[in-house]
Amino acid sequence: MVLGIESPAVWLAYVLSLASAVLCVVYGIVHWNKGEEPVKKEDVDWAKEEKTEVEDAL
Amino acid sequence: MDLLSIILVIVYLMATGYLGYLGYKQTKTAADYLVAGRSANPIVMALSYGATFISTSAIVGFGGTAASLGMGVLWLTVLNIFVGIFIAFVFLGNPTRRMGHHLDAHTFPELIAKRYDSRLLQVLCALIIFCFMPLYAMAVMVGGAEFMAPIFHISYDSALYIFALIVAAYVIAGGLKGVMLTDAMQGAIMLVGMAILLVATYGRLGGVTEAHAALGALKDQVPGFLKAIGHQGWTAMPKFGFAEPGLAPPGGVAYHMWWILVSTIVMGVGIGVLAQPQLIVRFMTVKSKQSLNRAAAAGGIFILFMTGVAFTVGALSNVYFLQQEEIVCQVVDDAALLDAGADGKGKLALVPANASDEIKARAKRFVAYRLPGASDDSPLNYVLWTDKMEIVQGEGDAPDTLKPRLIAVLRSVGPGTTLQGNTDTLIPAYVRSALPHWFGVVFMLTLLSAAMSTMSSQFHTMGTALGRDVFEQFAHHQHGSKSIHVTRFAIIVGIVVALVLGKYVRGNIIALATAIFMGLCASSFLPMFVFGLFWKRMTKPAAVASLLVGFLTSGFWLLFVNGKTAGGLGLCQAWFGKPNLVPADWSLTWTVVDPIVVALPLSILTAVVVALATKPMDKAYVDYVYGGPKPQA
Numbered sequence: 001m002v003l004g005i006e007s008p009a010v011w012l013a014y015v016l017s018l019a020s021a022v023l024c025v026v027y028g029i030v031h032w033n034k035g036e037e038p039v040k041k042e043d044v045d046w047a048k049e050e051k052t053e054v055e056d057a058l
Numbered sequence: 059m060d061l062l063s064i065i066l067v068i069v070y071l072m073a074t075g076y077l078g079y080l081g082y083k084q085t086k087t088a089a090d091y092l093v094a095g096r097s098a099n100p101i102v103m104a105l106s107y108g109a110t111f112i113s114t115s116a117i118v119g120f121g122g123t124a125a126s127l128g129m130g131v132l133w134l135t136v137l138n139i140f141v142g143i144f145i146a147f148v149f150l151g152n153p154t155r156r157m158g159h160h161l162d163a164h165t166f167p168e169l170i171a172k173r174y175d176s177r178l179l180q181v182l183c184a185l186i187i188f189c190f191m192p193l194y195a196m197a198v199m200v201g202g203a204e205f206m207a208p209i210f211h212i213s214y215d216s217a218l219y220i221f222a223l224i225v226a227a228y229v230i231a232g233g234l235k236g237v238m239l240t241d242a243m244q245g246a247i248m249l250v251g252m253a254i255l256l257v258a259t260y261g262r263l264g265g266v267t268e269a270h271a272a273l274g275a276l277k278d279q280v281p282g283f284l285k286a287i288g289h290q291g292w293t294a295m296p297k298f299g300f301a302e303p304g305l306a307p308p309g310g311v312a313y314h315m316w317w318i319l320v321s322t323i324v325m326g327v328g329i330g331v332l333a334q335p336q337l338i339v340r341f342m343t344v345k346s347k348q349s350l351n352r353a354a355a356a357g358g359i360f361i362l363f364m365t366g367v368a369f370t371v372g373a374l375s376n377v378y379f380l381q382q383e384e385i386v387c388q389v390v391d392d393a394a395l396l397d398a399g400a401d402g403k404g405k406l407a408l409v410p411a412n413a414s415d416e417i418k419a420r421a422k423r424f425v426a427y428r429l430p431g432a433s434d435d436s437p438l439n440y441v442l443w444t445d446k447m448e449i450v451q452g453e454g455d456a457p458d459t460l461k462p463r464l465i466a467v468l469r470s471v472g473p474g475t476t477l478q479g480n481t482d483t484l485i486p487a488y489v490r491s492a493l494p495h496w497f498g499v500v501f502m503l504t505l506l507s508a509a510m511s512t513m514s515s516q517f518h519t520m521g522t523a524l525g526r527d528v529f530e531q532f533a534h535h536q537h538g539s540k541s542i543h544v545t546r547f548a549i550i551v552g553i554v555v556a557l558v559l560g561k562y563v564r565g566n567i568i569a570l571a572t573a574i575f576m577g578l579c580a581s582s583f584l585p586m587f588v589f590g591l592f593w594k595r596m597t598k599p600a601a602v603a604s605l606l607v608g609f610l611t612s613g614f615w616l617l618f619v620n621g622k623t624a625g626g627l628g629l630c631q632a633w634f635g636k637p638n639l640v641p642a643d644w645s646l647t648w649t650v651v652d653p654i655v656v657a658l659p660l661s662i663l664t665a666v667v668v669a670l671a672t673k674p675m676d677k678a679y680v681d682y683v684y685g686g687p688k689p690q691a
Contacts (some may be wrong), residue, residue, distance in 0.1 A: 004270030020139035028355020035347030
């Protein structure tokens with residue numbers, strides 16, 4: 001019995017939900033400063049079009 | 059509504075309005091950050107993504123499902139976090155962003171169209187989105203209305219109209235633009251609301267371990283109709299197996315619950331979220347892989363607090379309803395009769411005084427009561443009578459106290475539901491009954507936030523699907539002003555269709571409608587989306603074939619095989635004179651296997667086989683798709 005839950009298939013789900021969240025946090029912290037990329041012209045062009053053509057249309 | 063509630067609602071609406079105004083004045087949508095070459099705060103980004111991801115459907119609909127099926131629904135939380143956040147952010151987010159920017163794609167259908175150089179795919183994807191997303195929007199709207207109705211003592215229909223009106227006003231006032239601060243504020247409110255709900259529930263039930271143990275001890279209380287399909291208690295998984303071919307009930311339905319829980323609820327929604335067009339597009343608004351890394355941390359925690367809390371509290375509400383619930387009220391009639399028809403499967407309706415003895419004999423006994431403050435002409439509330447129920451009559455003018463002693467799903471049985479209840483009403487009923495009134499109002503704001511952020515992105519996606527992805531392709535002029543009208547028209551149609559569906563399809567519908575939409579998206583879009591991102595050998599015919607196989611298999615399964623949907627829609631009955639096409643000598647379990655179990659593998663297989671069997675796409679074009687220069691026409 002874990003945390004008052006008898007069935008392993010259910011307490012495993014409870015524990016894995018917490019573990020998955022911890023995994024996300026650990027991954028996020030470990031990679032906090034990784035993956036920075038320079039903003040390219042195509043990124044800015046994309047964002048400009050998103051603003052003018054898509055957002056303004058709404 | 060008391061003064062505190064009114065103040066809370068006004069402060070909330072003012073804050074939403076103010077942040078929306080800031081958004082207009084100071085350019086703060088995700089695209090604005092990117093134009094300025096900056097990234098949004100990772101917590102703001104994660105909250106805003108999470109608020110779009112999680113809606114009233116997850117909290118009210120799936121929370122209610124957990125009250126009925128038990129804590130096994132937490133496997134969906136595992137998938138929500140591991141697949142919906144970790145895999146999505148770490149593996150899919152950045153390639154989507156890069157490809158979207160490089161190909162100048164602004165919607166999911168456009169991304170697919172440019173990856174495969176196919177307008178046909180763009181139109182097909184957009185039509186699927188436009189036709190079926192109202193189903194998901196309906197689920198979100200019903201979730202809000204089911205909550206609002208009991209909190210404000212109004213009818214479900216009125217709550218549905220008010221909710222639709224608030225959402226429409228929000229959408230028209232600029233909600234569609236996805237102003238990040240507004241979304242993030244909504245996410246923050248959701249986080250606070252759910253955290254209070256969790257702490258209050260565990261506190262009320264004596265602690266974490268104690269609450270779970272108390273829930274486990276209730277396994278003898280599982281109602282017959284759930285036990286028959288394999289329910290083994292709320293802290294156990296249902297019975298697993300596949301019924302023998304040709305076996306009739308009871309043996310034929312003995313494993314139904316496992317397949318509903320695992321194939322529809324956990325897999326359908328858990329995997330389906332990867333192929334949600336409105337979430338895929340959000341990755342394109344991110345500045346870099348770094349932003350995604352950082353947002354993954356906050357996203358994991360956020361989803362844990364949303365679905366993890368909703369499912370846990372949903373299941374635990376059984377302990378509260380059975381052991382602790384006390385309704386302070388005025389008992390009007392302790393022997394009201396409600397009848398579910400001759401076969402006992404119809405919707406319960408009050409038995410008139412002049413009904414036949416036969417009807418009176420088969421009818422169920424209910425207690426009718428009125429809550430304090432409700433006017434004499436307001437509709438009565440009903441609770442199923444059992445011999446364990448206690449009614450303590452108040453002396454003189456003092457109110458009575460009713461202790462129903464029912465588990466959650468039976469507590470939801472009443473006029474308009476079948477004898478199997480309406481699990482969509484359970485989370486609202488629990489919050490209203492177990493927690494202070496002020497929290498009911500805070501929780502309503504939580505749900506309103508959850509609904510507004512999700513629905514604005516749903517309507518954004520529906521609008522652009524018809525305007526940009528269908529109309530502009532046929533009108534042969536790029537980004538014209540006419541397409542703006544089509545986009546707006548599509549949004550209005552989406553809202554109206556969701557509203558009409560919500561009015562007529564009530565009862566245990568939220569989780570089902572969400573699962574149908576997400577399963578359909580997964581089977582139709584997921585293989586071509588993921589292969590499109592990572593596999594250069596994937597071809598246009600393979601994408602078209604995979605889309606069609608996934609979509610048509612899902613459609614066929616929903617219309618002619620799945621007992622619930624085929625029976626509910628009635629097309630199979632009308633065409634073939636039977637509720638579904640599963641042959642009599644096949645296992646009855648097939649009627650509860652979710653379409654995704656069959657359609658997704660078929661769709662993946664089709665994609666791989668057709669891709670390998672067809673000519674590779676033009677190398678120059680493929681190089682362009684994966685970051686190279688645009689080939690000369």
